Amino acid sequence: MASTQGAAEKARVLVASNRGPVSYTVYDDEGAEGSGSLRAKRGGGGLVSGLSAIGPDAGSVWVCAALGDGDRAAVRRAAGGLLPAEDTGGQRVRMLDIDARVHADAYNGIANSVLWFIHHMLYQTPLEPVFDAEFRRQWASYEAYNRAFAEALAEEAADGAAVLVQDYHLCLVPGMLRELRPDLRIGHFSHTPWAPPDYFRLLPDDIAAALLNGILGADRAAFLTRRWADAFAECCHAVLGPKAPSDTRIGVHGLGADADFLRARAHEPDVEERMAALRAEIGEGRRAIVRVDRTELSKNIVRGLLAYRQLLDEHPEWRERVVHVAFAYPSRQDLAVYRDYTAAVQRVAEEINSAYGTPGWTPVVLHVKDDFARSLAAYRLADVALVNPIRDGMNLVAKEVPVVSDRGCALVLSREAGAYEDLGADALVVNPYDIEGTARALHSALSMPEGERTERSKRLSAAATALPPARWFLDQLHALEAQSS
Structure with missing residues (x-):
């Protein structure tokens, strides 16, 4: 797929997350299925505040997934390109229309039913987890979902751009993106806890290694607390051993209230x-x-x-x-x-x-x-x-x-x-x-x-309130830029 922007317009700062800063709902004006108008609803949070704080001249783009029928209709209306600025509050947003079944497998099957349970230590271990053929099928969707993000980011990014990948939904993106665009400065931020090694190793060995290596494709992996950052480092040591890449720096940014x-x-x-x-x-x-x-x-x-x-x-x-x-x-x-x-x-x-x-x-x-x-x-x-x-x-x-x-x-x-x-x-x-x-x-x-x-x-x-959302975001961006300079 070709980029949605010309070379001179490519983004110098990019954010990737499952959920974007805007969502769409279809309203059936005539009462007929699929014939209604689209209405956009903007969201808030630290990423929105942060991207607003860097200003319009930074050339930022937010890459996210279409989560429902309204979102998918909006992507079709935009011909797969950037969403209308009047819907997004002026932010440049590219929404990905990933196959609904692939998204469901990746989001519910893996991200929310496996990775969330691992990091929050929620399993009733006498009965679960069960990593069977169905899990492997869903894992293939998680890989495809992450690959779609990596390819879109590679298309949208200017030379040497900074890319901030968000959360457990997109653990594989940094490694995939590194292969596509080695020139980029890549960060990954985990908004969840990180499981200690003994619990993380409930995952099949190859899956545990893939998740860690995916994040280690970033220049910088960041966490909300030192405890979660240390747990990640311990998992890398336990699972990957001497094979663990050593170039990734680990940071901590505790998000505060606005x-x-x-x-x-x-x-x-x-x-x-x-x-x-x-x-x-x-x-x-x-x-x-x-x-x-x-x-x-x-x-x-x-x-x-x-x-x-x-x-x-x-x-x-x-x-x-x-x-x-x-x-x-x-x-x-x-x-x-x-x-x-x-x-x-x-x-x-x-x-x-x-x-x-x-x-x-x-x-x-x-x-x-x-x-x-x-x-x-x-x-x-x-x-x-x-x-x-x-x-x-x-x-x-x-x-x-x-x-x-x-x-x-x-x-x-x-x-x-x-x-x-x-x-x-x-x-x-x-x-x-x-x-x-x-x-x-x-x-x-x-x-x-x-x-x-x-x-x-x-x-x-x-x-x-010591680290409000806009500063939380900017600190991550500045740390990534300083590391790569």
Whole structure:
């Protein structure tokens, strides 16, 4: 395939990620299948902020995958080239229409059902994983999906361009791209944890080696915390031994909260409306323990609910004085294990309400419909934030709540969250598997004197915003450029 740009217009900075900065929905204007118009919705996040920060003269291009029918229609409308600037906020975006079956195998079959489970250590090992012929078929799709990205990046990049490849979906891209374009400066960033060697080696030996060698095709491999970076290096030593390439440098960039955006957005009218509704659900004068998560297996929502139930058992003085506001937004519902987990969250919440609730008090206020304005409203009302993942690359909720909370909040934080490295000194730290320990931490958080809570919250907020998204991105870019100069 020819490049979508002339030689003089090729990109000097490129980003590659599964999900891009814009998505499309088909609206059937006439009520007929496929006859409707396309509407674009822009996303946010650190990559969007970072690409905006480098300015329009940098010649950047974002390469991403089409994720649905609307996206695929937009790619066809653009004839496989760059999407219209009016849809992308002026950013140059090339969306790849990879065969839907290949994408499904790569995304759900490998990235989300194997690599996510490996790095978050989620397998029930007596029964899983099972690496059989079906796995090998899906792995071939993962290779094809990564190859499509590598070829598109090679086409779009100017001589010596900087390419920042994102996450576990695209582990093979750096190595593939290096073969196609040895002149490029390539970085890979992992947004997840990285598994320790013993767990990573659950993977078949050749697959483990391919994943590591893929990332080692980059000039620089970067991670959210030193812990995850060290685990990657240990896996390279354990799996590849003396055959491990030695040219790749390893870096750490801990992503922080976007304080300016959050504080401004949290005071818009729709958030104020949702605060009023939440206050009514909580009840006058009650404390609020807040959690906001996707119903992702690693987020540990069920154990958080069990710890709250134990708090009510062991400290009946909190009954009718506290409400657990739990937002558990559905995630990956096309996978049966995630549907089952969502049902378990709802079942445990209902059991707590049935066992402890009174006519004037609902112990757990559970919402499962995604609503960002309502999440910000809960942040502002939080007396305690509960963030207890089994394992998490960073966890921005832990960083966002102290920034937004109106009165300051106590943070109960899992030591297995990447955010622990930045926030552990002022959080109440828990072992995420320890229900009793988490219940004790919730009691301590609720009992914390106001002055102490305020001071801790200020320090948490300062630590949480030390590396905002735009700087996080630019630091990676500058480090890659400095390494290659």
